[in-house]
Amino acid sequence: MNASANNAGDLPIVDGATRLYGIIGDPIAQVKSPEILTARIRAARRNALLLPMHVKPDLFDVTVRGLKALANLDGIVITVPYKPTIVPYVDRLLPTGERVGAINAMRREPDGEWVGDMFDGKGMLRALQEQGADPKGLRVMLLGAGGAGSAIADAVADAGASSLTIFDVDKAKADALAKRVAKFHPGCKAGAGEPTAEGVDILINATPIGMAEGDPVPMKLGKLDPKFVVADVIVKPGPTPFLLQAQASGCRIVGGRAMIGGQVSELLRFFGIER
């Protein structure tokens, strides 16, 4: 991103009245949110910045308590590995955060309470919908029952997916997530199962496979029906090898960047910066 994209005309970069937002994680230097969200905040003509905030695991408690006490800090975005860890530090969870058991955003309310919610799944949902692939009434196969997988499972079930099959190399983890989804979304037939494109409308990779150069694909894709939709949480400049295979069959694809794009709007609405 170039500088002009996060400049907003005559707004100074920072002054004494600037309000702060932070993204906490470990490591932090690789995160894209500071550039992306700050550009949108400035486009909305708000004197605020979203800053990288490197929180070390052994200093997590003291750092988070200090950030919450900082009077001109209005919100925190949470990334790896703190999305479940931070939950006890909010005063109130919104329903998605409550169901997923992890949050990626918290804000200070006018009464001083901190409220948390989880938008990882909503970002993927929004990106799917933008591809004309609303999960409502559709059958979803999800690879990976970790943090991203848990959030996406909740979001697609909440959006009305008719069934959700979850695969994880750790079968107990897939089972536990399926039970959790079934409990909160009785209309969605949720269960653990092997990776397959058979009897499925939407296939989502929520494993980290594809993040490292030279990774295999998370699942072999043969010839697919072009109505099939394939999504991948991996954030790369272009489509992952997994998505390229799906694209070769003429399927619609949704990448990690689209998921992040979908989430940015949700986050900015949560922070009261966009409507």
Next chain:
Amino acid sequence: MNASANNAGDLPIVDGATRLYGIIGDPIAQVKSPEILTARIRAARRNALLLPMHVKPDLFDVTVRGLKALANLDGIVITVPYKPTIVPYVDRLLPTGERVGAINAMRREPDGEWVGDMFDGKGMLRALQEQGADPKGLRVMLLGAGGAGSAIADAVADAGASSLTIFDVDKAKADALAKRVAKFHPGCKAGAGEPTAEGVDILINATPIGMAEGDPVPMKLGKLDPKFVVADVIVKPGPTPFLLQAQASGCRIVGGRAMIGGQVSELLRFFGIER
């Protein structure tokens, strides 16, 4: 200050690798350091920002401990009312901070230690020197023995002033400061006394008188020798009424803005951003 002044070409405003500096105080919205120092940091092509950080008195301990633990925060500037309060939170004081008993800057050393120092007096000293008024061998009259006064007293004595007369409405405060100066700078004849321009070369106002619209002058100035130098810590866009009186006699004047300008260079050197 307009936006272009704190822009540096193609540097993004913020990204994941941005290093943070903060200025803590209460209130905070009025501080000018974020704009001024961030412009200089960017001019030095450093991916860093100096941010306002509003620390509430009742949450001082938890907030400061959190900020010190934040791994990508490299330095803190301290303003009213925390310059003396913060002293126990550094691991090591540099000599000026030690002598003054208050600091306005602290930085994290490579070994993780926090080191603090006081630059308020050095800023005034530098501004005086830029007006050709090096206090070395000169007689100084100082009005005000509070935070700013203490720092300035140390700086002019350290620079070799031959005498320093200190006035404060609280006589005990003036006495205590004079004793402190005499202890650390035996070459400077320091004592408490009434405000006067007689037998003085440099007159410095370090009281808050002049900050509010309609304030009286801190001391009546009659006709002065044009060799006389008058300085004022009050930060205003133009000269204060006190300085205007001195200017009418053809004296050199040094305002709060010049003092801040002198201090900015000292702070940026302390933070390793400028040489």
